[in-house]
Each structure stands twice: as structure tokens, then as C-alpha cells.
Amino acid sequence: MERVLIIGGGAAGMTAASWIRRLAPNMKVTVLESTSMVSHAPCGVPYFLEGLFDDPKLFMTYEPSFFIQKRGIDLRVNAKVREIDVSSRVAKIGDENETVEFDYLIIATGSIPSEIKTDGKDKVFFVHHPAHAEELRKALWSLEKIAVIGGGILGVETSEALVSKGKKVVMIHHGSRPLNRMLDDDMASFISPKIARDLDMRLSESVLEVRNGGRTVITNKGEYKVDGTVVAIGVKPNSSLVKGQLELGIHGSVVVNDKMETSEKGIYAVGDVAQSTNVITGKPDWVPYAPVANKMGFVAAFNVAGLEKKFPGVVGTMITKYKETQVGKVGLTYEEALKTNMKAVEAKVQHKTRARYYPGSKDIWVKLIAEESSGRVLGAQIVGDEEVLGRLDVLALAMMKGLTVEDLFFMENAYLPAVARVWDPIVLAARKIYAGD
Amino acid sequence: MERVLIIGGGAAGMTAASWIRRLAPNMKVTVLESTSMVSHAPCGVPYFLEGLFDDPKLFMTYEPSFFIQKRGIDLRVNAKVREIDVSSRVAKIGDENETVEFDYLIIATGSIPSEIKTDGKDKVFFVHHPAHAEELRKALWSLEKIAVIGGGILGVETSEALVSKGKKVVMIHHGSRPLNRMLDDDMASFISPKIARDLDMRLSESVLEVRNGGRTVITNKGEYKVDGTVVAIGVKPNSSLVKGQLELGIHGSVVVNDKMETSEKGIYAVGDVAQSTNVITGKPDWVPYAPVANKMGFVAAFNVAGLEKKFPGVVGTMITKYKETQVGKVGLTYEEALKTNMKAVEAKVQHKTRARYYPGSKDIWVKLIAEESSGRVLGAQIVGDEEVLGRLDVLALAMMKGLTVEDLFFMENAYLPAVARVWDPIVLAARKIYAGD
Ligand SMILES: Cc1cc2nc3c(=O)[nH]c(=O)nc-3n(C[C@H](O)[C@H](O)[C@H](O)COP(=O)(O)OP(=O)(O)OC[C@H]3O[C@@H](n4cnc5c(N)ncnc54)[C@H](O)[C@@H]3O)c2cc1C
Ligand SMILES: Cc1cc2nc3c(=O)[nH]c(=O)nc-3n(C[C@H](O)[C@H](O)[C@H](O)COP(=O)(O)OP(=O)(O)OC[C@H]3O[C@@H](n4cnc5c(N)ncnc54)[C@H](O)[C@@H]3O)c2cc1C
Numbered sequence: 001m002e003r004v005l006i007i008g009g010g011a012a013g014m015t016a017a018s019w020i021r022r023l024a025p026n027m028k029v030t031v032l033e034s035t036s037m038v039s040h041a042p043c044g045v046p047y048f049l050e051g052l053f054d055d056p057k058l059f060m061t062y063e064p065s066f067f068i069q070k071r072g073i074d075l076r077v078n079a080k081v082r083e084i085d086v087s088s089r090v091a092k093i094g095d096e097n098e099t100v101e102f103d104y105l106i107i108a109t110g111s112i113p114s115e116i117k118t119d120g121k122d123k124v125f126f127v128h129h130p131a132h133a134e135e136l137r138k139a140l141w142s143l144e145k146i147a148v149i150g151g152g153i154l155g156v157e158t159s160e161a162l163v164s165k166g167k168k169v170v171m172i173h174h175g176s177r178p179l180n181r182m183l184d185d186d187m188a189s190f191i192s193p194k195i196a197r198d199l200d201m202r203l204s205e206s207v208l209e210v211r212n213g214g215r216t217v218i219t220n221k222g223e224y225k226v227d228g229t230v231v232a233i234g235v236k237p238n239s240s241l242v243k244g245q246l247e248l249g250i251h252g253s254v255v256v257n258d259k260m261e262t263s264e265k266g267i268y269a270v271g272d273v274a275q276s277t278n279v280i281t282g283k284p285d286w287v288p289y290a291p292v293a294n295k296m297g298f299v300a301a302f303n304v305a306g307l308e309k310k311f312p313g314v315v316g317t318m319i320t321k322y323k324e325t326q327v328g329k330v331g332l333t334y335e336e337a338l339k340t341n342m343k344a345v346e347a348k349v350q351h352k353t354r355a356r357y358y359p360g361s362k363d364i365w366v367k368l369i370a371e372e373s374s375g376r377v378l379g380a381q382i383v384g385d386e387e388v389l390g391r392l393d394v395l396a397l398a399m400m401k402g403l404t405v406e407d408l409f410f411m412e413n414a415y416l417p418a419v420a421r422v423w424d425p426i427v428l429a430a431r432k433i434y435a436g437d
Numbered sequence: 438m439e440r441v442l443i444i445g446g447g448a449a450g451m452t453a454a455s456w457i458r459r460l461a462p463n464m465k466v467t468v469l470e471s472t473s474m475v476s477h478a479p480c481g482v483p484y485f486l487e488g489l490f491d492d493p494k495l496f497m498t499y500e501p502s503f504f505i506q507k508r509g510i511d512l513r514v515n516a517k518v519r520e521i522d523v524s525s526r527v528a529k530i531g532d533e534n535e536t537v538e539f540d541y542l543i544i545a546t547g548s549i550p551s552e553i554k555t556d557g558k559d560k561v562f563f564v565h566h567p568a569h570a571e572e573l574r575k576a577l578w579s580l581e582k583i584a585v586i587g588g589g590i591l592g593v594e595t596s597e598a599l600v601s602k603g604k605k606v607v608m609i610h611h612g613s614r615p616l617n618r619m620l621d622d623d624m625a626s627f628i629s630p631k632i633a634r635d636l637d638m639r640l641s642e643s644v645l646e647v648r649n650g651g652r653t654v655i656t657n658k659g660e661y662k663v664d665g666t667v668v669a670i671g672v673k674p675n676s677s678l679v680k681g682q683l684e685l686g687i688h689g690s691v692v693v694n695d696k697m698e699t700s701e702k703g704i705y706a707v708g709d710v711a712q713s714t715n716v717i718t719g720k721p722d723w724v725p726y727a728p729v730a731n732k733m734g735f736v737a738a739f740n741v742a743g744l745e746k747k748f749p750g751v752v753g754t755m756i757t758k759y760k761e762t763q764v765g766k767v768g769l770t771y772e773e774a775l776k777t778n779m780k781a782v783e784a785k786v787q788h789k790t791r792a793r794y795y796p797g798s799k800d801i802w803v804k805l806i807a808e809e810s811s812g813r814v815l816g817a818q819i820v821g822d823e824e825v826l827g828r829l830d831v832l833a834l835a836m837m838k839g840l841t842v843e844d845l846f847f848m849e850n851a852y853l854p855a856v857a858r859v860w861d862p863i864v865l866a867a868r869k870i871y872a873g874d
Contacts, residue, residue: 011859022874041792041794041854041859043792043852043853043854043859044792044794044795044854047792047794047795047854047855048794052794052795052796053794053795053796055794058793058794059794061793287849289852290852290859291849291850291851291852291859291860291861291864292849294859294860295846295847298868298872302872311847312847314849315849316849317849317850317851318851319851319852319853319856320853321853321855321856326853326856328851330849330851355478355480355481355484356495356498357478357481357484357485357489357490357492357495357496358481358484358489358490359489359490387824387826387827388827388851388856389824389827389851389853389856389857390824390825390826390827390828390829390830390831391827391830392827392850392851393827393828393831393848393850393851393861393863394827394830394831394834396848396849396850396851397831397834397835397840397844397845397848398834400844400847400848400849401838401840401844403834403838407834407837407838408834409732410732410748410749410837411830411833411834411837412724412728412729412751412752412753412754412767412833412837413728413754413829413830413833414728414754414755414756414765414767414825414826414829414830414833415480415726415727415728415756416480416756416757416758416763416826417478417480417481417484418484418758418763419756419758419763419825419826420826422448422478422480422727422728422731423728423731424728424830426830427728431735435735435739437459
């Protein structure tokens with residue numbers, strides 16, 4: 001019986017485990033997960049922090065017993081892998097160095113939060129693993145004034161949660177605008193004032209060090225006295241177990257081919273720990289989001305089971321929200337496109353989500369970026385108060401398939417006055433590039 | 438100076454007029470519109486009937502003076518064309534048979550409501566042109582018990598409006614389920630009970646005649662006494678002006694090529710009056726909806742102006758709603774797919790619109806139909822309480838471009854717990870066909 005070992009029981013790992021059991025019932029599948037939670041949703045942590053739900057079990061799609069009993073997976077929680085030897089195919093677990101041997105290995109260890117200089121890092125908070133969400137929430141809810149370092153997706157979602165709980169928040173961000181990796185300057189201007197209304201937003205400011213158990217934040221512009229500090233400056237691939245044994249790429253993510261196989265035959269990497277290829281640029285990319293993680297797990301499972309499937313690459317779809325306003329991006333910003341060797345053009349549309357005569361219409365802004373010569377869509381950004389998600393998916397599909405602004409213009413979009421305008425903002429933005437207006 | 442005549446000042450006609458003026462400032466553009474309204478939105482009539490807005494001017498994107506003064510269009514309202522002579526390139530207007538000569542003609546006369554046998558048809562009501570909406574609303578609001586004949590989009594939207602105004606409605610529909618041209622039986626079952634809760638819904642029942650000034654409806658199953666009757670059994674192309682002069686196709690729609698040119702050189706047809714080609718089946722089709730009308734107007738304008746653009750065809754995107762529930766369809770239903778020579782498979786997903794832990798989650802059902810051999814997407818249906826529109830657009834784009842369930846599965850969908858689930862229902866339905874689960 002062939003033995004598959006999966007390290008990490010998050011989205012990617014559990015998807016892989018479930019599909020291998022389904023596709024190859026003869027393989028033994030062991031999953032080792034260092035916390036007590038599996039198939040969990042880190043994406044829910046900010047909303048738990050906001051108090052929108054209270055039962056931490058809701059973080060899990062299924063509990064461990066389900067995978068063990070219903071899916072026949074040898075799942076072990078609270079089993080942290082300390083060491084892997086890729087060439088001799090052995091993993092060591094826990095303090096007693098129990099060993100597990102394998103024929104196939106899937107590394108699904110996710111990401112870890114990026115850190116900042118402190119005088120004792122236990123005293124700053126990270127919004128990351130659901131297994132620590134209860135403890136985190138208890139600590140943060142007891143504070144009054146909180147510094148959030150970072151104004152990307154994680155910083156904005158954490159700030160929203162804390163503001164909603166009545167906390168005084170100072171958000172310190174090195175970028176000149178919040179969400180600067182998602183939005184060009186012009187698009188950020190539609191969301192930035194909404195955030196600034198609720199908290200003390202410090203832009204173009206870099207944190208040098210956090211001192212005094214998280215109560216003093218020192219930046220290149222000054223010093224803040226707070227009750228505690230959340231570090232939300234992003235994540236990096238959790239690849240330390242295989243460093244030196246496998247080829248690593250961007251930010252230390254594990255290099256894989258389109259079967260999710262690493263530089264070592266039979267060793268796969270999936271989810272936040274794995275690198276991928278950007279379909280738009282053709283270059284390596286690293287997209288640590290849940291839908292990508294799940295689909296990578298799916299692809300690896302097929303290949304481990306001997307049934308070929310290929311992961312087509314990524315376009316970098318991102319979405320977040322601040323209060324009622326959703327913000328999304330796919331592909332390249334205009335700023336990013338300028339750094340490639342493609343000549344890019346952009347078009348922006350300010351629009352409404354419903355017919356002019358239909359009550360309750362909301363604002364929406366769509367920006368498209370396309371290659372000038374071919375009209376191929378290179379990027380898109382949307383800021384809006386409803387119906388953002390599906391429009392992002394339209395753009396994601398378009399970019400995955402190399403479609404053009406002409407294709408977007410002629411998409412036979414749905415139109416109902418209660419939920420749309422007849423000239424959809426995507427169609428209008430595409431038209432601006434395709435037909436000059 | 439070359440003269441372009443456009444008959445009909447609706448969505449298609451005014452789009453064509455505006456773009457010709459922009460692209461070919463040397464052409465003289467005349468638009469003849471039989472009512473007092475142009476660039477109007479028939480789609481808004483049900484909502485006006487519901488009382489969601491009161492100013493009929495809101496039906497118009499722009500008023501006639503805008504087109505005349507700002508866009509330099511020779512627009513004449515209350516100018517009904519009685520006759521066209523295609524070969525000698527003359528149109529006759531009004532009672533005095535004033536004539537207008539042209540070099541290019543664009544027929545944009547839209548559609549007209551299908552009729553039913555009555556003993557005096559002035560006494561039944563049609564929900565159609567915004568120019569008659571005020572009169573219609575006054576009449577219907579004065580009645581108590583109203584028969585609505587038809588349970589398609591128009592019948593459902595009209596019934597919703599009347600029910601919301603507190604009217605007693607009996608909806609009589611020849612199909613075995615409401616919206617039967619959009620939804621297969623299984624999908625209709627998610628919306629049908631919601632409609633039946635509010636009104637007397639009679640299915641599989643055919644109206645034979647309406648008598649007594651709309652107050653008696655006689656069907657193959659019985660007789661209804663009401664205060665008035667709305668006939669909402671659909672529309673047909675308003676092509677009588679050119680019958681015998683141009684080639685006509687489905688339901689009498691004007692046959693055009695991909696430049697929107699009819700069988701006669703220099704004569705174009707756009708919008709509800711024009712036929713198109715279904716991209717999925719490759720066969721002639723007729724899709725009388727506003728986004729199609731606008732894009733046809735756009736394409737005709739480029740070709741009249743000597744700048745080639747091609748209309749790529751249709752996939753038949755439809756959307757409507759009943760109360761909070763939106764219903765949409767793209768491409769073929771399974772029932773329709775069975776009638777082609779393609780072997781089709783289907784998959785259905787019952788899902789929620791938000792993460793399990795996020796408050797306010799709504800129901801959504803997605804059904805996909807694909808060609809078994811290739812996986813090409815042939816059709817899709819969605820019933821759901823939010824975020825239906827954008828998902829329909831994803832499917833419309835996929836079908837316009839001949840994409841497969843594999844492409845849909847690997848679409849890098851956006852995921853935010855507040856507005857989605859990580860396995861989007863489209864991705865899950867695609868997976869069922871692509872991977873068997
Ligand atoms: C606060 C937050 C909000 C987010 N919001 C969104 C969002 O809205 N949308 C979105 O698409 N994505 C979001 N993400 C990203 C998303 O959560 C990740 O992309 C996804 O969880 C990746 O899945 P994964 O299985 O690769 O890694 P993880 O979910 O991180 O799982 C990896 C697992 O491996 C375990 N592990 C690590 N090392 C070891 C070891 N040595 N031995 C045993 N087990 C180990 C970990 O305990 C963990 O359970 C968010 C992330 C965070 C932190
Ligand atoms: C009640 C209702 C609800 C609808 N809801 C939706 C919806 O939600 N979404 C959607 O996409 N579509 C909807 N539609 C369909 C949509 O309105 C049409 O597809 C669109 O209006 C077609 O545009 P058009 O310019 O081809 O025709 P029209 O808008 O019908 O315009 C044609 C114009 O030509 C004029 N005309 C006709 N004959 C002559 C003549 N002999 N001389 C001069 N002028 C003439 C007419 O007065 C009319 O103004 C709805 C239609 C109705 C009736």
C-alpha cells in the first residue's frame with residue numbers, strides 16, 4: 001500500500017487528502033496538523049474578532065472526526081512536523097521525534113505572518129491561525145487603543161473589526177495609500193476616505209520597532225503610545241521545513257511544475273507554501289489565497305493518484321471590504337503594468353449598480369488595464385458597494401483565458417434594472433479601450 | 438453629405454445614431470420615433486407599475502433635446518413611419534405621407550407585444566412601451582382583481598408589480614412551470630412556490646379568449662371573472678414595415694449578417710427587430726434584450742461609418758426577479774440541450790452566498806449544462822437571493838468564448854467570507870462535470 005503524507009491540514013492539505021482517498025482508495029493518506037483545527041478558514045478570523053460569530057468550531061468546514069471516520073484519512077492533530085528528510089522520505093513529529101515514512105509527500109504548511117522588530121515579540125499580536133483566534137480576541141477586546149501595523153488586506157480587515165468593536169485604532173502603513181498592492185492611486189481614493197473617517201490613518205510611514213510590550217510604536221516619523229499592537233504586514237511561505245532540500249522561489253515559496261510537483265519527484269507542494277505562474281506575465285508569482293490553495297490541493301491529488309491534471313496558473317484575484325464597500329483586483333495594477341515590457345492602456349468608469357429609476361442604487365468604480373497592441377486584458381480593479389464579486393470573477397476568467405477588451409465588450413451581460421445598468425461598467429470600461437469611448 | 442435614416446429611437450436606434458455622429462461627423466443622421474420618448478427603458482415599466490418611481494422622464498437616459506442639441510442628430514419624435522421603400526430608399530412619415538430619403542437605413546423598430554383573441558382588444562392591457570406607462574398604471578391601479586396572462590419574464594414581473602400594489606392577481610400560464618423558457622423543472626421549483634404564495638397561479642392552462650372588455654378570461658380549463666386583463670405572453674419583432682422587401686427569419690425578425698446588414702446592401706437592422714446567431718448552437722436565434730440591442734446598434738454604426746466591426750452573436754442571457762429572488766439563464770436549458778444533436782450532461786449545486794459563519798447568508802442554486810464529449814459549457818441557470826448578476830456574466834462570457842467546465846473550475850474566483858464561499862457554486866457545479874463530484 002502506497003503511503004501519502006500530507007503536512008498541514010488547512011484548505012490545501014485537506015482538499016488534497018479527501019481527493020486522494022476518493023481517487024485512489026488503495027493509498028494510505030496521513031495528514032499531520034500542528035494545531036487542533038483542520039479544514040479551517042483563516043479568512044474568518046477578522047470577522048470573529050469583530051464579534052460576528054462566537055463559536056470557533058465554525059472555523060472548520062468539517063471537524064477532524066469527519067475526515068477520520070467518513071473519509072478514512074489517517075489524520076493526526078496536534079502533530080507538528082519538526083523535520084523532513086526528503087531524500088530518505090521520512091518526517092519527524094513532535095518532541096519525541098516519532099517518525100512517519102512516506103512514498104509521496106504533499107507539503108501544505110501554508111504561510112506565516114511576517115514579523116517586525118520588537119523587544120519581545122510575544123507582546124505583539126498576529127491575526128493568522130483560527131486555532132489562536134479565541135485567545136487573540138480575548139486579548140484585543142480587553143484593550144482600548146490599538147496600533148495596527150499594515151494597510152494591506154489584513155491591516156484593513158483587522159482595523160475594520162477593531163473599529164466596529166469600538167476600539168481606537170491607529171493604522172500605520174508604509175504605502176502612500178491603503179491597499180496599495182490592489183489599487184492604483186485613483187482607485188484607492190474611493191475607499192481611503194471611508195477608512196480615514198473611522199480611525200487614525202498614517203500613510204507613508206514606516207515602523208522601525210515596537211517596544212514596551214507592544215505599547216510603544218516607533219516609526220520614521222514619530223512615536224505612538226497604545227495599549228497593544230497588531231502586526232498585519234503580510235505573510236510569507238512557511239517553507240522552512242524543506243529549505244535546502246527543495247528548490248525555492250519567490251519569497252521562499254516552493255517551486256512546483258503545473259502538476260504541483262516540486263524539484264523532487266513524488267514531492268508536491270500546494271497552497272500558500274507553493275509558488276505558481278502568473279498567466280498574464282508568464283512569470284513566477286505567489287498568490288496566497290484560499291481558492292488557489294484548494295485548487296492546487298485538487299490538482300496534486302489527481303497527480304498523486306496517477307491521474308493527470310494540470311494547474312493552469314494564477315491571475316492574482318484579491319478581494320476585501322471595508323464596512324459596506326468591497327474592493328477587488330485581478331491581474332496587474334496600472335502601476336505594475338508599467339513595470340513590465342508591455343505597453344498598457346487604462347480606462348476607468350464611475351457607475352451605479354442599478355437603473356437610474358430603481359431605488360437603492362449604489363456606487364461602483366471599475367478600472368481596466370489592457371495591452372495596447374492586442375487589447376488583451378492585463379488587470380482590473382473594482383471598488384463598489386454591491387455586486388463586486390461576480391464582476392471580479394468575470395475579469396478573472398477573462399484574464400485566465402487571455403481574453404481581450406473586445407471580448408469583454410461583447411460579453412452578453414445580464415441586465416435587470418433592479419441589480420444593474422444596461423451598460424455594465426465592465427462593458428463600458430472595455431468599450432473605452434476597444435472603441436475609444 | 439450621406440444621409441442615414443434610423444427608424445425607431447429606442448436603445449438600439451439611439452446608440453446607432455450617437456455613434457455614427459461620433460465616427461462620421463459628415464453624415465447626416467435622422468431618427469424617426471413614433472412616440473414622444475427616445476433612448477427609453479421598457480425594462481422599467483414593471484417597476485413604474487409597482488410605484489417604485491413616479492417621474493416618467495426617468496424612463497429616458499437622455500431627452501430628445503439632448504440628442505438634437507448636443508449630438509447634432511436630426512431627431513423627430515411623434516413621427517411614425519408608415520411605409521418604407523427599400524429599393525428606392527424612401528420612407529413615408531405620418532398621415533400626410535411626408536417623405537424622407539436616405540442612403541443608409543437602420544431599422545430599429547423594436548418588438549411589439551404578442552396578442553391574444555379578444556372581443557375588443559383595446560380592453561386588454563399590454564406592458565410594453567414607456568410612452569404608455571402612465572396611462573397603463575392609472576388604469577391598472579384603479580382595478581382590484583387582475584388576470585395576468587403569461588408566466589414568462591413579462592408575466593412574472595407584471596404580477597410582482599401588481600401584487601406589491603395589493604392587487605389580487607390570477608396568473609394564467611400555458612407552461613407547466615413559471616419561467617419555463619429560462620428554467621428546467623428542478624430549478625423552477627426553487628422560485629415557483631414563492632410566486633404561488635402571493636397569487637393564484639394557474640399552470641398548464643391555455644387562454645382561449647378574453648371577453649367582456651377584459652373582465653372574462655376563458656381558458657381550456659374554465660373561466661375567470663376579473664376587473665381587467667394584462668396580456669404578457671411575449672413579444673415579436675416589429676418588422677411589418679419591411680415584410681416582403683427584406684429577408685425575414687425567426688418569428689419574422691430581420692435577417693442580418695455579422696455587420697448587422699440585411700439582405701439589402703446599406704440597409705441594417707438592430708435590436709429587437711433583428712435576428713442573430715446563437716454562438717452555442719451556430720443556429721439563428723432571436724434575443725430581444727437591451728444589452729444585445731445596444732451592442733447591435735454600436736456595431737451597425739461602425740459599419741455605416743465605414744469602420745468594420747462584427748457582432749459575435751448571442752448566447753441568450755436572461756435575468757428577472759420575483760421579490761428578493763433573482764433568476765437567470767444563459768445558453769440552453771437541459772430540456773433545450775436534449776433537442777440538439779449534442780450529448781449534454783448537467784450538474785446542480787445548492788449553496789449559500791456567504792461563509793457559514795458570516796451573518797446574512799442567502800440561498801443560491803446553480804445548474805450547469807455541458808457537452809459531454811468536450812466539456813464545453815452549453816447552458817446555465819441560477820436562482821438566488823444575491824450576487825446572481827455577476828455570476829451570470831461569468832457564464833455568458835464563458836459561453837460566448839466556447840469555454841469548458843475545466844476553464845470554469847480553474848477560474849481564479851474571488852473569495853471573501855462576507856460575500857461568497859470559497860468553493861463558488863459555479864466552480865462546484867463545473868467540478869461535478871469536470872471531475873465527477
Ligand atoms: C486573517 C486572514 C484572512 C484571510 N482572508 C482571506 C480571504 O478573505 N480570501 C481568501 O481567499 N484568502 C484569505 N486568506 C488566505 C487564506 O486563508 C489562505 O490562502 C489559505 O488558508 C491557505 O490554505 P493552506 O492550506 O495553504 O494554508 P493554511 O490554511 O495556513 O493551513 C496550513 C496548515 O498547516 C499547518 N502547519 C504548518 N506547519 C506545520 C508543521 N510543521 N507540521 C504540521 N502542520 C503544520 C498549520 O497549522 C495550518 O493549519 C486569509 C488569511 C488570513 C490569515
Ligand atoms: C416590460 C418590459 C421589460 C423588459 N425588461 C428587460 C430587462 O429587464 N432586461 C433587458 O435586457 N431587456 C428587457 N426588456 C427588453 C428591452 O426593453 C428591449 O430589448 C429593448 O428595449 C430593445 O431596444 P430596441 O431599440 O430594439 O427597441 P425598443 O426599445 O422597443 O425601441 C423601438 C422604438 O421604435 C419605435 N418605432 C416602432 N415602430 C416605428 C415606426 N414605424 N416609426 C417610428 N418609430 C417606430 C418605437 O416607438 C420604439 O420607441 C424589457 C421589455 C419590456 C417590454
